[in-house]
Every structure is written in C-alpha cells, then in structure tokens.
Amino acid sequence: MSGLSEPRTIGGILRRMLITWVVLLALLGSTVVLAYVPLQGLNTAISIGIAGVKTVLVLWFFMELRRPDPLLRLAGAASLLWIGFLFGLVFFEIAWRVN
Amino acid sequence: MTALREPWRSLRRQREGVALGMWAFLGSEAMLFSALILALIAGRYLHGAAFAAASRETDIVYGTANTAILLTSSLTMAIAAEAAEAKLRRLALWGLAATLALGLGFLALKGLEWAEDIERHLWPGVGFALEAPASRLFFALYWIMTALHAVHVLAGLCLIAVMMVRLARRPATLESPALEATALYWHLVDCVWIFLFPLLYLGGRAG
Numbered sequence: 001m002s003g004l005s006e007p008r009t010i011g012g013i014l015r016r017m018l019i020t021w022v023v024l025l026a027l028l029g030s031t032v033v034l035a036y037v038p039l040q041g042l043n044t045a046i047s048i049g050i051a052g053v054k055t056v057l058v059l060w061f062f063m064e065l066r067r068p069d070p071l072l073r074l075a076g077a078a079s080l081l082w083i084g085f086l087f088g089l090v091f092f093e094i095a096w097r098v099n
Numbered sequence: 100m101t102a103l104r105e106p107w108r109s110l111r112r113q114r115e116g117v118a119l120g121m122w123a124f125l126g127s128e129a130m131l132f133s134a135l136i137l138a139l140i141a142g143r144y145l146h147g148a149a150f151a152a153a154s155r156e157t158d159i160v161y162g163t164a165n166t167a168i169l170l171t172s173s174l175t176m177a178i179a180a181e182a183a184e185a186k187l188r189r190l191a192l193w194g195l196a197a198t199l200a201l202g203l204g205f206l207a208l209k210g211l212e213w214a215e216d217i218e219r220h221l222w223p224g225v226g227f228a229l230e231a232p233a234s235r236l237f238f239a240l241y242w243i244m245t246a247l248h249a250v251h252v253l254a255g256l257c258l259i260a261v262m263m264v265r266l267a268r269r270p271a272t273l274e275s276p277a278l279e280a281t282a283l284y285w286h287l288v289d290c291v292w293i294f295l296f297p298l299l300y301l302g303g304r305a306g
C-alpha cells in the first residue's frame with residue numbers, strides 16, 4: 001500500500017507500537033502533574049496542547065495516517081477545516097460579545 | 100471464500116473504498132464531539148470560576164486510570180490491525196481480545212465512577228451538591244459527554260466481538276477491510292477521550 005517498510009514479524013510490530021504507547025503514557029503522566037502546577041492561567045492551554053500531541057501520535061502511528069494516501073488525507077483535512085470553522089466562529093462570537 | 104464483496108472488483112479497491120468511507124464517517128463523529136467540546140471550552144471561558152470548582156469535583160483517579168486503559172486499548176487494537184495485515188492470525192486475535200477486555204474495564208470503571216458521582220449528588224437535578232448556577236452547566240455537559248462516549252465505546256466493543264468471532268471462524272477475515280475499519284473507529288473513540296480527559300478532569304486543579 002505504501003513505500004514504507006512495514007514490520008512483518010511479531011517483534012517488529014510490537015517494538016514500534018510499544019514505543020508510541022510509552023510516549024503516550026508519559027504524556028498522560030506529565031499532563032496530570034502539570035495540572036497541579038500553577039502556571040498563571042496557562043494550565044488549560046497546556047493540557048489541551050498535550051491532548052493535541054497525543055491525538056497526532058494516535059492518528060499517525062496507530063491510525064496509519066502516515067501512509068501517503070491522498071484520498072484519506074483529503075478526508076481528514078476536510079473534517080479539520082469544518083471543525084476549524086466551528087471553533088473560529090464561536091471564538092469570534094465570544095470575543096466580540098457585548099455584555 | 101475471500102473477503103471480497105459486491106460491488107468491488109478487487110480487494111485493493113474495496114479496501115480503499117472502505118477506508119475513505121470510514122474516514123468520512125470518523126470526520127462526522129469528530130464534528131459531533133467537537134461541538135460538545137467547544138461548548139465546554141466556551142463555558143469555561145464564560146464561567147471560569149464555577150467551571151474550575153465543578154471540575155475539581157470530578158474523580159481524577161478514575162479519569163486518569165481510564166485514560167491509561169483507553170490508550171493501552173488503542174495499542175492492542177493497533178497491534179491487532181497490524182498483525183492482520185501481516186497475516187499473523189493468532190496475534191490479531193490476541194490483540195482484539197485484549198482490546199475487548201480493556202474496553203470492558205473502561206466501562207466498568209466508568210460505571211463505578213458514575214455511581215460515586217450520583218452518591219455525591221453531582222447529577223444536576225434536585226439536591227445538586229454545588230451552589231454556583233454555572234456548575235450545573237458543567238455537570239450537564241459532563242454527563243452528556245461521558246454517556247455519549249460510553250455509547251461509542253459499547254458500539255466499538257460490539258464491533259470487536261463480531262470481528263473476533265469472524266476471525267476465529269474464517270481466516271480470510273484477515274484480509275477484510277472491516278477489521279481495519281473497526282480499528283479506526285476504536286482509535287477515534289480513544290482520541291475523543293484524550294480531549295475529554297483534560298477538559299473534564301484537569302480544570303481548576305492548580306488553583
């Protein structure tokens with residue numbers, strides 16, 4: 001399906017997947033610890049940022065988005081675009097709301 | 100008997116069609132949860148103190164444990180999908196079984212957490228434990244989002260169970276794109292929880 005070298009042995013599969021999993025759990029640990037550290041209002045932004053990194057890892061390594069399939073990337077990008085519109089419009093409305 | 104289905108002429112085209120359809124479906128699911136996540140973010144922006152106080156009432160131990168369980172289940176599911184592609188049937192079955200067990204564990208913990216939440220009067224109805232009006236808004240979103248997510252977990256578990264039975268009966272299932280589609284769906288359920296966890300459980304902990 002792609003030019004990437006796919007691990008065909010049990011060892012190969014486990015090795016690559018386990019590395020991603022360890023990084024994901026390390027990120028989970030760090031997000032919980034950082035939630036208790038006062039960071040002058042940046043706690044939410046940091047925790048959402050870490051969630052974003054975790055999602056990219058899952059998308060890239062577990063959901064195989066790293067495969068250079070333009071059709072799938074187009075489908076993924078279209079969803080992101082519409083979610084971007086949703087977030088952009090709501091934030092715009094809140095920011096310009098007159099109390 | 101192969102995994103090829105009507106109207107596809109080749110397994111490769113069938114796989115591409117299933118993958119595209121699945122990604123379009125996952126996009127719609129992502130939009131559904133994004134709207135709710137956005138409501139939570141907007142609520143936190145508009146009612147910061149009340150949302151932080153309400154968030155502190157959630158059980159971070161259950162939340163963290165369940166996040167670790169779901170991340171691990173994504174690992175076992177990815178192993179299953181990769182093993183199926185490499186024609187390693189036993190490893191694929193093992194991965195699906197582990198994912199099923201972890202998913203059930205997630206739901207069991209969630210059930211225990213919900214029971215404790217109700218005991219502590221965190222259902223935003225009569226006798227709600229918190230005073231600030233906006234905290235009701237937070238817990239309304241908490242219940243809606245965790246329940247909707249749990250329904251998705253349950254649907255994923257049903258799909259995994261079906262795939263396990265099919266794989267145990269017919270080795271040709273290894274070639275079926277349905278297994279890959281099931282894996283993609285499960286990972287989406289994990290991705291949604293990755294965002295629900297910080298938004299529902301981590302707010303207001305530092306203050």
